[in-house]
Amino acid sequence: MLKEKARIAVLVSGGGTNLQAILDAQESGIITSGEVVLVISNNKDAYALTRAAKANIKGLYISKKELKTQAAFEAALVNAMEDYEIDLIVLAGFMSILSEGFTSRFTRRIINVHPALIPSFCGKGYYGLKVHEAALAKGVKVTGATVHFVNEIPDGGEIIAQKAVEVLDGDTPQALQRRVMEQAEWIILPQAVEKISKEICS
Ligand code: GAR
Numbered sequence: 709m710l711k712e713k714a715r716i717a718v719l720v721s722g723g724g725t726n727l728q729a730i731l732d733a734q735e736s737g738i739i740t741s742g743e744v745v746l747v748i749s750n751n752k753d754a755y756a757l758t759r760a761a762k763a764n765i766k767g768l769y770i771s772k773k774e775l776k777t778q779a780a781f782e783a784a785l786v787n788a789m790e791d792y793e794i795d796l797i798v799l800a801g802f803m804s805i806l807s808e809g810f811t812s813r814f815t816r817r818i819i820n821v822h823p824a825l826i827p828s829f830c831g832k833g834y835y836g837l838k839v840h841e842a843a844l845a846k847g848v849k850v851t852g853a854t855v856h857f858v859n860e861i862p863d864g865g866e867i868i869a870q871k872a873v874e875v876l877d878g879d880t881p882q883a884l885q886r887r888v889m890e891q892a893e894w895i896i897l898p899q900a901v902e903k904i905s906k907e908i909c910s
Contacts, residue, residue: 710910711795711908711909713740713741713742713743713905713909714741714742714743714796714904714905714908714909715742715743715745715746715792715793715794715795715796716730716743716744716745716746716794716795716796716797716798716901716905717744717745717746717747717748717788717789717792717794717796717797717798718730718744718746718747718748718760718800719747719748719749719750719785719797719798719799719800719802720747720748720754720756720757720800720801720802721750721751721754721756721801721802721803721804722751722754722755722756722801722803722836723754723755723756723801724747724754724755724756724757724759724760724800724801725801725893725894726800726801726821726889726893726894726897727744727747727756727759727760727800727801728759729893729894729895729897729898730744730798730800730898730901731744731759731763731765732898733898733901733902738898738899738902739898739901739902739905740902741902741905741906741908741909742795742796742901742902742904742905742908742909744763744765744798745765745766745792745794746766746767746788746792746794747759747760747765747766747767748767748768748769748770748785748788749767749768749769749770750770750771750772750781750802750803750804751769751803752769752771756800756801757769766792768788770784770785770788772804778807779809781804782806782807782809782810785806785810786810786813789814795817795905795908796817796818796819796901796904796908797814797817797818797819797858798818798819798820798897798901799818799819799820799821799858800821800897801821801836802820803835803836805832805862806818806858807860808859811858811859812859812860815859816857816904817908818857818858819855819856819857819858819868819900819901819904820855820856820857820858820863821853821854821855821893821896821897821900822834822839822853822854822856822863823839823840823851823853823885823888823889823892823893824839824843824852824853824854824888825850825851825852825853825854825870825872826854826856826863826870828843828848828851829842829843829846829851830854830862830863831861831862831863831864832862834863836885837881837882837885840881840882840884840888841881843875843884844875844879844880844881844884848875849874849875850872850873850874850875851872851875851884851888852871852872852873852888852892853870853871853873853888853889853892853893853896853897854867854869854870855867855868855869855870855897855900856868868900868903868904869896869899869900869903870896871891871892871895871896872892873887873888873891873892874887
């Protein structure tokens with residue numbers, strides 16, 4: 709089916725700077741083949757929901773805690789994807805692992821940004837600042853970010869894009885996180901969103 713634009717849902721848990729990078733890329737014309745129509749947070753206080761509201765995009769809070777089980781949580785996510793006729797799901801700082809039951813429903817239709825060069829510092833337990841703490845503890849001189857398809861293996865799906873970032877002497881996890889966002893994540897995530905959206909529409 710030929711579509712003009714892929715309908716995108718962005719799943720978030722926190723500050724939402726990667727969501728913002730996607731919204732800015734829509735504004736500036738880097739993303740033309742897709743449109744964010746839904747933002748879902750598993751954290752009701754996520755600033756990402758405020759960013760969605762400011763951009764006039766529907767925001768939903770879906771809570772695993774309130775729904776009690778992973779199955780109920782994922783069923784609510786699936787319902788939202790169906791209600792909003794979502795073509796592409798973007799995990800942008802979404803701090804919850806999705807089961808095979810969910811990921812297999814959306815094969816090559818879920819992408820994630822990870823703040824390291826996979827296969828380094830990835831998989832269960834590696835998220836947010838912990839990734840940068842581990843990179844600094846190991847003493848790597850280069851790190852970066854990866855955008856990949858999401859399958860049943862945490863951070864294990866096919867790689868779509870990567871960008872390297874230098875680690876500097878005296879870096880703190882926070883400083884490194886910021887540099888990886890600025891020099892890698894906010895660039896390659898919007899580019900990957902455009903690439904996959906274009907493929908969906910063609
Ligand atoms: C980003 O660095 C993202 O790569 C990371 O969390 C941060 C979210 O920031 N995601 C993971 O670690 C997922 N495994 P944001 O809310 O400002 O986009």
